[in-house]
Amino acid sequence: MTALRLLLVDDDVLVRSGLRVILESEPDLTVVGDAGTGREALAVAADTDPDVVLMDVRMPDMDGIAATAELVARDPQRPRVLVLTTFEDDDYLFRSLQAGASGFALKRSDLDSLVDAIRVVARGTSLVLPDLTRRLIASHAPSRARGAAALPELTGREADVLRLVAGGLSNAEIATELYLSRETVKTHVSSVLLKLGARDRTQAVIAAYESGFMTG
Amino acid sequence: MTRSLSGRPARADHPTVPSSVPHVGEGSGAPKGESPGAAVGQDRAVPPTTSQLTATGLAARLRAVLVAARPGWRGRALYALASLPLGVLYLGLYLGLIGSVVALVYGVGVLLILLVLAVTRGLAGMERRLARRLLGVDVPEGERVRDQRGVVRKLRRLVLAPDTWRALGWLGARLLFGVATSAAVLFGAALFVVLGWDTEWNPLNALPLLAFMVLDVVLTLAVVDLLVRLSASVAPRLLGTAPEQRIAALQQSTRRLADRNRLARDLHDTIGHALTASLLQATAARRTLTPADDRPLQPDFARQALGHIETNTRTALAELDRVLTVLRAEDGGRDPVPFAAPSLDDLEDLLAGLRDGGLPVELVVDGDVDDVPAGAQELAYRVVQEGTTNVLRHAGTPLTVAQVARSGDTLVVRVCNEPVAQQDGRPGPGGGRGLAGLRERATAAGGTLTAERTPSGGFDLCVTLPLSGAA
Numbered sequence: 001m002t003a004l005r006l007l008l009v010d011d012d013v014l015v016r017s018g019l020r021v022i023l024e025s026e027p028d029l030t031v032v033g034d035a036g037t038g039r040e041a042l043a044v045a046a047d048t049d050p051d052v053v054l055m056d057v058r059m060p061d062m063d064g065i066a067a068t069a070e071l072v073a074r075d076p077q078r079p080r081v082l083v084l085t086t087f088e089d090d091d092y093l094f095r096s097l098q099a100g101a102s103g104f105a106l107k108r109s110d111l112d113s114l115v116d117a118i119r120v121v122a123r124g125t126s127l128v129l130p131d132l133t134r135r136l137i138a139s140h141a142p143s144r145a146r147g148a149a150a151l152p153e154l155t156g157r158e159a160d161v162l163r164l165v166a167g168g169l170s171n172a173e174i175a176t177e178l179y180l181s182r183e184t185v186k187t188h189v190s191s192v193l194l195k196l197g198a199r200d201r202t203q204a205v206i207a208a209y210e211s212g213f214m215t216g
Numbered sequence: 217m218t219r220s221l222s223g224r225p226a227r228a229d230h231p232t233v234p235s236s237v238p239h240v241g242e243g244s245g246a247p248k249g250e251s252p253g254a255a256v257g258q259d260r261a262v263p264p265t266t267s268q269l270t271a272t273g274l275a276a277r278l279r280a281v282l283v284a285a286r287p288g289w290r291g292r293a294l295y296a297l298a299s300l301p302l303g304v305l306y307l308g309l310y311l312g313l314i315g316s317v318v319a320l321v322y323g324v325g326v327l328l329i330l331l332v333l334a335v336t337r338g339l340a341g342m343e344r345r346l347a348r349r350l351l352g353v354d355v356p357e358g359e360r361v362r363d364q365r366g367v368v369r370k371l372r373r374l375v376l377a378p379d380t381w382r383a384l385g386w387l388g389a390r391l392l393f394g395v396a397t398s399a400a401v402l403f404g405a406a407l408f409v410v411l412g413w414d415t416e417w418n419p420l421n422a423l424p425l426l427a428f429m430v431l432d433v434v435l436t437l438a439v440v441d442l443l444v445r446l447s448a449s450v451a452p453r454l455l456g457t458a459p460e461q462r463i464a465a466l467q468q469s470t471r472r473l474a475d476r477n478r479l480a481r482d483l484h485d486t487i488g489h490a491l492t493a494s495l496l497q498a499t500a501a502r503r504t505l506t507p508a509d510d511r512p513l514q515p516d517f518a519r520q521a522l523g524h525i526e527t528n529t530r531t532a533l534a535e536l537d538r539v540l541t542v543l544r545a546e547d548g549g550r551d552p553v554p555f556a557a558p559s560l561d562d563l564e565d566l567l568a569g570l571r572d573g574g575l576p577v578e579l580v581v582d583g584d585v586d587d588v589p590a591g592a593q594e595l596a597y598r599v600v601q602e603g604t605t606n607v608l609r610h611a612g613t614p615l616t617v618a619q620v621a622r623s624g625d626t627l628v629v630r631v632c633n634e635p636v637a638q639q640d641g642r643p644g645p646g647g648g649r650g651l652a653g654l655r656e657r658a659t660a661a662g663g664t665l666t667a668e669r670t671p672s673g674g675f676d677l678c679v680t681l682p683l684s685g686a687a
Contacts, residue, residue, distance in 0.1 A: 011652065012489070014524050014609075018496030021517060025503045037652075060652025086492050087484060107492045111499060 003027070004122050007050035008034040009041040009067070010084065011059040015107065019054065026115055038062025042070055050079045052122050055101065057085055057092045065092070065099045072100030076199045080121045082128070094140040102200050103128025124200050125186075130168025134205065141209035151211050152195045159213075161188040162196075166205045166214045291350035292444045296397055298346065299447075303394020306387040309335060313384075333374050333384075340383035343390065344455050351448040356456045379457075386454035393443050400443070404436025483539060485653070490532035497521040497528075527608045531601075534569040538562065559593040560585055560620060563600055567618065570604050574613045577604060583622035592681050595657055596620055596629045602654055603631025603677040611636040611675065627681045635673030654679065 006029055008016050016034045023029045032048040035041040039062045045053060053071065057064040068081045083096045083104040093104050105117040105128065117128045127133050154162060157178075164174045175185045189201070198204040208214040309332060316328030347353045374380060411429045415421075457465075501521035504514035538558060558566075560581075567577050579600075588596070600618045607616050616633040655665040663681035670676050 012493055014493040014528070015496050018493070018500040018521070021500035021514075022496065022503055025508055025511065027509070060656070086488050108495055 003030040004052060004118065005030055005032045005048065005050045006118065007032060007041065007045055007048060007053045007079065009036075009038070009053060009059070009064065010034075010056040011036050012056075015056070022111060023115070023118075029115065029118065038064060038067030038070075041067050045071060045079060052118055053079050053081045054084050054118070055081050055096075057083060057096060065096045068096055068101050069099040072199065076100075080124070080200070082117055082121045088132075091140075094136055097133070097137065097202055097206060100199065100203070102202050103133065105129070125172075126170035127165075127168050127201055127205065133202065134166065134168050137206055137209050138214070141206060151207070151213050154192060154195060158188050158192050158195070161185065162192050162204065162208055162213065165189065165192070165201050166208045288352075291352065292441060295346065295350045295447070296440045296444050298350075299390060299394040299397050299444075303391050303398070306339070306391040306394070309339070309387060310391065330371065330374065333380055336383050336387060337374065337380055339387060340379075340455060343383075343386060343451070347448065347451040347455065351444070351451070353448050353451050355452050356462075378461075382454045386451070389450060389454065390447070393447050397440055397443050400436055400439040404432055404439075407432045479539060479543075482535070486535040487532045487539075490528040490535075494525045494528045494532075497524050501525075524609065527605070530569070531605045531608070534566060537569070538565075558597040559590065560588065560596060562597060563618070563620070566597070566601060567604070570608070575604065575608055575616060576613065577607075577616040577618060580617060580619045580621075582620070585620060585622050585627070588622065588627060588683060592627055592661065592683060595654075595661060595679070595681065596627060598657070599629040599654060599677065599679045600631055602651060606651070606677070607631070607633045607675065614674065622683070625683045627683055628678065629681070630676065630678045632670065632676040632678075633674045635670075651677075 006023060008019050008023075008031060010016050010019070013036070016036075020031045020034065024031055032050050033044040035044045037059050041053065041055070042062075053068075055064040055068055059067075062070075064083060068083070071079065071081060081096075081101040083093065083101045084107050085093060085104055086107050088106065096104065102121045102124070103117060105114055109117075120126050120128050160178060161174060164177055169177065171182055171185045171189065174180070174189075175182045178185070180188075192198075193200070193204055196204050196207045198207055205214075313329065313332045316325040316332055319325035319328055344355045344357070347355050408429055411425055411432065415425060417425065498521065501518040504517045504521075507513060563579055567579050570577055585593075600620070604616060604618060607614065611633055614634040614636055616631065619628070619630045619632075621628045621630075651665075651667060658665040658679050658681065661681055663679060665677075665679045667675070667677045
């Protein structure tokens, strides 16, 4: 198994050096670079080609939200962005998800959940902090229309899958729920993402809420 | 009989009241005439029928009536009744005020006036409740002198607040209403007696006389009711809060909210951030001391991390201290509109804390900085705070000078330190997070920020602020 390549972006050198030591002590993670500003992050990301960027939100010289949007615009598939935040500031978090971040984690969360979040973001088979994320999206997404009509035609199965994805279930859980194989679920999820033009599950959930496919 | 009694159990409370009278009053939606009459009749009728004629029984009864009273004819009747004794009381109050003004000439009236004004405010509170309860008028609660902090402030509000003088005006109005009510009742009663007893009754004039007596009662009650309604329409104006007061209160609460938000943001940026960094450093240090599998121990990193944690915690505590001082000042009433922002006066405290932490730092203030606007003072404080914290964080404890100098319309704030004795840590270019924020704020205020290494190897943080534009 090749180690996940991480890029740390935070304007505080202490946060970066702490995170570096912590994450490097995991066998399957390797920190390939760090940056103190959003602009610096873009340059380092281009050089190091990380799998996951751990992105602070508030930074001088391009904040994390703008940097995330720029990274996504360059390449929708790589790298994934995990937003790191000191406090749960709803507004910032939602805006960073909207900008294309795959999930968020608190800087104060314990090591295991932080490492979990990084792996989940890299694999893309589930949402990070599913309950929190869903609640955040549900309460912030401006719901335009009601009913599934606003979404491009999903098959009945795909609609079921999207509903469960938005409910925070992982592929394995969806497979159990719908009596399908994991491979089949994976195929359905991929085609849902394709039809919605979403780069990952988080973006699909945002689209589901914004279209009115999911409510509340 | 039993059926009719059980049919109207509520009436059993007032067995002596002719059941037809309150019926008329209630049923006709409280017309001006009959309604107060019913209550008057009721009040008069109570004593003879109740077997307990004791004062306590009567008081309990009255209280029960008051409690049961709702806005409506009963409420208005009670209000009219109350205006008689209250009128007398307020007359006494006015005489007291005049007396104390006279006593002022002899130099002993000040206390008396204050006493009378305090009583006035208290009575206005009672009047407010009366009007609310009996007349159903919505009278907004004014500012309460009792809630003000400090005796001097209490007294100042007592004498200077327009509330006091409007309350006095209201009591005067009540006095006049009382006089008018008594006059109407007296006149009505006199006419009633003249018609009933001083006139020769004979079969010819009996009917007209009776009609006149009824008309007399109706008219009297109508006048009384009119007076009560007049009071009800005037009460909110004299007893309520003035619009400008409401606006001022709104502005103050808005300002407080802004202060709170600013305080919250400060806490987030300073303490929250310091704790997060400390947490990560501590976690990392533990990892390096108990490495997984075959990784090497890194005691150097751990030692460095502990140093960072020490610095971060110390500055976080200093910030906490400052915030708590602000909050306590707010609670203790020392400052009615506390401004969460620190000023140049707070610099000595800040630096004293750092000296305790081992940083040899001197403060030099040049020029007249007393009338520097609060916004610029806060920014200057932040510059010194950030600069000295960065010295501790990146350079350890070298000799450091914080300088605040004003010349004309320019304020220069500078923090510079001697070269680092031993190279520990890695001095980050541009310093910590706060420096970027400071640069933004300095630029927004029309100033400039430079942060650079000195030729001798120290560090120099310098912010220049124009004072004319800053506020």
